[in-house]
Amino acid sequence: MAAADILTLKPAGLYCAAGDFFIDPLRPVPRALITHAHSDHARAGHGHVLATAETLAIMAIRYGENFAGATQAVRYGEALTISGVEVGFFPAGHVLGSAQIRLVQGRARIVVSGDYKREPDPTCPTFEPLACDTFISEATFGLPVFRNADAAGEIGKLLASQKLFPERTHLVGAYPLGKAQRIIALLRQAGYDRPVYIHGALEKITAYYQRAGIALGDVRMAAGAGALPGEIVLCPPGAINDLWSRHFAEPRAAFASGWMRVRAHARQRGIELPLVISDHADWDGLCATVEETQCSTLLVTHGEPDALVHCFRQRGLEAAPLHILGYGDEEAETPTETDA
Amino acid sequence: MNRFAALLDSLAYEPSRLGKLRLMTGYFRAVGDPDRGFALAALTGTLSFRHAKPALVRTLIYERIDPVLFDLSYDFVGDLSETVALLWPGDHDKSGSHTPRLAEVIATLDAASKLELPGVLARLLDALDETGRWALLKLITGALRVGVSARLAKQAVAELGGYDANAIEDLWHGLAPPYLDLFAWLEGREPRPRPHDSAPFCPAMLAHALTERELEDLAPADFCAEWKWDGIRVQAAVGIGEGGKIIRLYSRTGEEISAAFPDLTEMLARVPHARFSLDGELLILRTGRVQSFGVLQQRLNRKQVTAALLADFPAHIRAYDLLGLEGEDLRALPFAERRRKLEAFVAAAGVERLDLSPQVAFASWDFLAAARRDPAAAGAGADAAAIEGVMLKRRDSIYVPGRPKGLWYKWKRDPFAVDAVLMYAQRGHGKRSSFYSDFTFGLWRAGNDGDELVPVGKAYFGFTDDELRLLDRYVRNHTTNRFGPVREVTHMPDEGLVLEIAFEGVNHSSRHKSGVAMRFPRISRIRWDKPAREADRLETLERLIAD
Numbered sequence: 001m002a003a004a005d006i007l008t009l010k011p012a013g014l015y016c017a018a019g020d021f022f023i024d025p026l027r028p029v030p031r032a033l034i035t036h037a038h039s040d041h042a043r044a045g046h047g048h049v050l051a052t053a054e055t056l057a058i059m060a061i062r063y064g065e066n067f068a069g070a071t072q073a074v075r076y077g078e079a080l081t082i083s084g085v086e087v088g089f090f091p092a093g094h095v096l097g098s099a100q101i102r103l104v105q106g107r108a109r110i111v112v113s114g115d116y117k118r119e120p121d122p123t124c125p126t127f128e129p130l131a132c133d134t135f136i137s138e139a140t141f142g143l144p145v146f147r148n149a150d151a152a153g154e155i156g157k158l159l160a161s162q163k164l165f166p167e168r169t170h171l172v173g174a175y176p177l178g179k180a181q182r183i184i185a186l187l188r189q190a191g192y193d194r195p196v197y198i199h200g201a202l203e204k205i206t207a208y209y210q211r212a213g214i215a216l217g218d219v220r221m222a223a224g225a226g227a228l229p230g231e232i233v234l235c236p237p238g239a240i241n242d243l244w245s246r247h248f249a250e251p252r253a254a255f256a257s258g259w260m261r262v263r264a265h266a267r268q269r270g271i272e273l274p275l276v277i278s279d280h281a282d283w284d285g286l287c288a289t290v291e292e293t294q295c296s297t298l299l300v301t302h303g304e305p306d307a308l309v310h311c312f313r314q315r316g317l318e319a320a321p322l323h324i325l326g327y328g329d330e331e332a333e334t335p336t337e338t339d340a
Numbered sequence: 341m342n343r344f345a346a347l348l349d350s351l352a353y354e355p356s357r358l359g360k361l362r363l364m365t366g367y368f369r370a371v372g373d374p375d376r377g378f379a380l381a382a383l384t385g386t387l388s389f390r391h392a393k394p395a396l397v398r399t400l401i402y403e404r405i406d407p408v409l410f411d412l413s414y415d416f417v418g419d420l421s422e423t424v425a426l427l428w429p430g431d432h433d434k435s436g437s438h439t440p441r442l443a444e445v446i447a448t449l450d451a452a453s454k455l456e457l458p459g460v461l462a463r464l465l466d467a468l469d470e471t472g473r474w475a476l477l478k479l480i481t482g483a484l485r486v487g488v489s490a491r492l493a494k495q496a497v498a499e500l501g502g503y504d505a506n507a508i509e510d511l512w513h514g515l516a517p518p519y520l521d522l523f524a525w526l527e528g529r530e531p532r533p534r535p536h537d538s539a540p541f542c543p544a545m546l547a548h549a550l551t552e553r554e555l556e557d558l559a560p561a562d563f564c565a566e567w568k569w570d571g572i573r574v575q576a577a578v579g580i581g582e583g584g585k586i587i588r589l590y591s592r593t594g595e596e597i598s599a600a601f602p603d604l605t606e607m608l609a610r611v612p613h614a615r616f617s618l619d620g621e622l623l624i625l626r627t628g629r630v631q632s633f634g635v636l637q638q639r640l641n642r643k644q645v646t647a648a649l650l651a652d653f654p655a656h657i658r659a660y661d662l663l664g665l666e667g668e669d670l671r672a673l674p675f676a677e678r679r680r681k682l683e684a685f686v687a688a689a690g691v692e693r694l695d696l697s698p699q700v701a702f703a704s705w706d707f708l709a710a711a712r713r714d715p716a717a718a719g720a721g722a723d724a725a726a727i728e729g730v731m732l733k734r735r736d737s738i739y740v741p742g743r744p745k746g747l748w749y750k751w752k753r754d755p756f757a758v759d760a761v762l763m764y765a766q767r768g769h770g771k772r773s774s775f776y777s778d779f780t781f782g783l784w785r786a787g788n789d790g791d792e793l794v795p796v797g798k799a800y801f802g803f804t805d806d807e808l809r810l811l812d813r814y815v816r817n818h819t820t821n822r823f824g825p826v827r828e829v830t831h832m833p834d835e836g837l838v839l840e841i842a843f844e845g846v847n848h849s850s851r852h853k854s855g856v857a858m859r860f861p862r863i864s865r866i867r868w869d870k871p872a873r874e875a876d877r878l879e880t881l882e883r884l885i886a887d
Contacts, residue, residue, distance in 0.1 A: 144405070145413045145426040261426070262417050263352055264774065267487075268805075272353050307412045314406075 006085070006105050007112075007136075009322060014112065014136070016103060019082040021050075023101055023112050033087065035114025036098035037062070038177060050074055052089055054097025054212065058177060061204050076125065092116040093127035094279050095178030096209060102130055110134045111293060117278065118285040119151065122185040123178070123214050129292035136322065137290060140280040140303035141258050147283060148258060149276040155186045158232070158254060161273050166230045169248035170273075173237035173255035176202045178279050180234045181209045183256055184216045186277075187232070197222040199235035199244070241270055258282065287311065341468065343371055344379050344442045345475035351486040360488055364496035368523075375442040377518025382479050383493035386517060387446070391454045392461065392480035394420055400462055404429055415825045418769040419485070421477030425470055440467060443518065445476065490593075491742075501526035506543070509741055513540040513594065538579030539586040541594040542617060542663050542671065543741030547731060547748035554749075555705050562736075564675065565700040565708055567720060568729040568750055569658060570633045570844075571623040572640070576608050576657060579615050600645055603655050607693040618682070619661035621697065623726065624653050630726035633859065634847045659686055660697040660731075663739060671739035678739070700730060712751060728844065729753045755842040755860075756884060758783065758876040759867060761793055762837040765815040766826050768800060775808055776815040776827065779863065781839050783854070785878040793831050794878060796854045799841060802862030811866065836872030840865035846884045856881050 007014050013025040021031040028045035035041055035051075037058035042051075044063040049056065053073040060067060074080060076099065080087045089099035094115040101112045109132040116127050116138065141148075162170055174180040180202045187196060195218040198206055203221065210216055222233050229249035239245060240253045258278025259265040266274040281289060286308055290298055298312050298319040305321035312319040347367045354360050364383070368376050381387045401410055401424045410427060417423040440448070445464060452460040461480070465473050478484045494512070495505040503526070514537040515522055524530035573592040578585060587605045589598040598605050601622070624631040624639060639653035662682040663671050670678050679699075686696045700718065702708040708730060711718035715727040729752035737747035760781035768777030778800040782793035803811065814829075814837055821828035830836055842864035849857035858881070 143413045143416055144409050145417055145423060147426075262774070263422055264418060264772070266353060268772075268775075270355050272355065274353065304412070304416060307409050310408050310412070311406075 006110055019085040033101055036094055052097040052099055090128050091125040096124045108133055112136045113138055117281045121182055123181050132293050132295050134297040135293045135295035136299045139300045139305045139308050141282050142304040142308045144283045146261055148278050151277050154275040154277050155190050168250040168252045169228045170232045171240055171245055171251045171253055172234050173240045174234050176236050177205050188217050195220045197231055197233040199239055201236050341442050341445055341472055342439050345472045348475045348486050349471050361496050365499045368497055368500055373520055374518035378442050378446050380497055381517035383488055384490040389449055389480045391457050394481050416774050421474055424477055425474035428465055428473055509543045513537050539577035539588045541590045544592045545739050546743040547750040550749040550751040562734055563732045565702055566697050566731045567727045568731045569621040570726050570728040571621040574622045575619050577617045578608055601655050603650050607691050610691050611689045615666050617664040618659050620657045620659035623656050623658055625656040630723040632725055656693045658697045674736040675733050676735040757842050759838050760841050761831050761872045761875045762829050762839055763795055763831045764826050764828055775812045783876050783878045794854045797858040797861045799861045799863050802864055833873035838867035838870040838875050839863050840867055846881050
């Protein structure tokens with residue numbers, strides 16, 4: 001049985017006819033399997049949602065308890081069968097609760113990667129490569145110019161800047177789910193023991209991470225804490241140039257993202273201190289992962305698929321882009337969160 | 341080289357003008373000769389490396405990286421130097437090896453023959469880290485793009501001695517990298533260098549765009565008016581050097597363009613004055629008639645100046661200011677007085693290819709507004725097609741470099757506008773890298789199967805940064821086809837995005853499928869509200885073509 005018989009592309013997203021479910025659908029469907037809780041993958045309004053307990057919990061925080069008709073939590077590695085299709089969730093290393101989804105029917109094995117990265121992350125389990133016939137990979141950073149820097153080194157840059165400008169507030173733009181908590185954890189790993197301040201939009205998810213047992217140290221709300229000269233304040237990327245940022249002491253704008261690898265991206269956003277820290281696999285990570293899966297067919301969903309497709313066609317794989325509109329914007333602002 | 345690279349790197353991320361100044365002044369203070377002088381040359385665009393062209397850089401990287409992967413990356417990054425710097429193989433630890441100094445790098449590149457250059461450049465790139473490679477490639481390919489103008493760099497260096505940028509401008513064209521005499525003067529170690537160039541460039545005085553509201557506060561009697569010619573602003577400077585007459589033609593930014601205009605330098609040689617400097621418009625005249633900018637462009641675009649080119653595109657200077665005469669600097673005189681001297685000068689010169697930009701007599705702003713609307717009726721006659729508005733100059737204005745307030749105004753003709761449909765989009769470069777920011781738009785015309793859209797032009801500015809984000813998103817969500825870096829965007833009668841395009845004129849063009857070429861098109865409004873089928877037709881443009 002070929003991959004195309006297990007998964008097809010419908011307007012709402014990837015669809016498995018045998019099991020009658022969608023993976024990360026973009027519009028409400030009766031049954032959805034969700035890889036992770038970023039808003040471009042996890043939407044509200046599905047009839048039934050199967051995801052990790054962490055993903056379900058974060059969706060409930062974002063969309064309210066009634067975000068789906070019914071929910072079912074699955075553990076990493078747990079074997080489930082949906083109408084004859086074996087379904088398994090495995091760590092993707094992207095954010096807390098993120099998973100790759102493996103489907104097995106007969107002898108055909110498909111892995112849908114969701115978003116993933118290969119570097120270790122103190123806030124979530126590390127990616128596990130899975131052998132498969134068809135690998136459906138993300139390619140947010142699917143160009144050879146993207147090589148993630150060593151995250152500890154980037155945190156070092158932030159701390160060096162803080163030393164150099166002790167009178168200025170260091171505003172660090174970070175996506176509210178995953179990146180922000182990872183930055184705090186990395187700061188703690190680097191021995192930084194002062195309080196870390198956060199924007200209101202980061203509050204609930206950061207508190208959830210702490211409840212889930214991720215040690216983040218002394219985290220305080222920036223609201224009401226004054227101008228915070230010399231302190232590190234984390235906020236959603238959109239808040240850096242917002243009115244909100246004006247009450248801090250000569251804020252120095254930093255942004256932690258894989259996009260910071262390209263100067264123009266930092267300049268477009270008025271970033272003075274770019275930190276190349278990404279929750280997505282970089283070019284080397286993508287290439288290594290495709291190799292490790294030993295797949296014979298590679299489908300590339302979102303981001304920059306062309307280079308990866310070209311590269312693996314040359315290595316003898318069947319490879320094609322899979323254009324799904326709507327993914328890749330987790331990094332864009334989620335307005336409900338920046339209002340806070 | 342490391343410190344220069346670090347300077348460029350921090351300039352690229354520094355948003356404020358003041359911050360940039362501080363970074364540069366700090367660098368000039370901390371770094372010694374001759375490196376800082378070469379850095380100043382780089383920041384002011386004074387360095388040129390004859391053989392180091394983008395094509396060479398591409399050849400080098402294609403030998404090291406799969407060209408398909410390189411092209412995809414370049415399309416995304418939108419900057420050749422940065423893409424190559426990121427992709428150059430072997431970024432291992434360079435701490436042990438010798439990093440060449442900026443002056444060394446420049447000497448090495450200068451000494452290399454065209455044949456040696458690829459090897460020399462590759463070795464330099466191997467020796468540098470990522471930021472160093474980026475800086476080196478920026479340096480040799482010309483465009484630094486770190487948000488620093490030549491003027492700002494001069495300002496920064498002037499601050500070493502507590503001067504302003506004009507103090508540097510006055511000397512600039514007599515100086516050469518690495519500017520040892522300039523730094524010595526600024527640091528108080530030596531007297532002010534004497535400008536030894538007898539045909540220097542005088543920094544141009546520029547005009548403000550006039551708004552009709554400002555007009556109410558201005559008195560007509562205080563101003564002279566002239567046509568605003570649609571050519572290129574030039575400065576002609578003649579002086580005496582050791583080997584005889586020095587004749588130079590400068591662009592408005594001070595770049596020397598004499599070599600491209602032997603017909604003009606020959607004319608300037610015949611003017612019976614040994615030293616002068618005049619400001620005017622370079623135009624193409626055929627049988628006494630000024631040709632459109634489109635015609636001028638055909639001459640500007642040629643690399644080789646052939647006899648045929650000179651015969652078909654005779655160049656001409658229409659003078660509007662006299663800045664110096666026989667060693668006397670006239671810039672401190674009021675405009676009205678300079679104008680009298682200019683009139684006498686042009687009359688006495690009695691040469692072809694040089695005439696006077698006529699003044700437009702007017703008593704009220706309403707009268708001038710009418711002349712601006714219809715130059716042909718107001719005395720410009722057949723030259724009206726090459727006029728893009730009127731210039732207002734205060735009678736008492738002295739000639740001030742830069743764009744001083746309240747002295748000169750340009751009052752451009754209102755642009756034309758059409759509603760066109762977005763058809764294709766391409767990613768931009770530089771600041772807009774990776775945004776879809778180059779837009780091809782079309783107008784309706786009758787086709788074989790009913791109405792069809794035909795592309796009529798391309799626009800890549802006119803919108804705000806916020807509008808750019810919206811346009812970028814629109815393109816991504818309405819892509820119907822991809823051709824390499826170009827995306828085709830839905831353009832059907834019932835589904836498509838209408839853009840209001842402002843432009844300055846229309847010409848016939850055999851190079852465009854539509855048969856027309858618009859001048860200076862830009863997006864003046866995004867018509868989210870307007871259905872595509874109600875956009876304008878090609879005939880609307882065709883009616884606007886002069887002749």
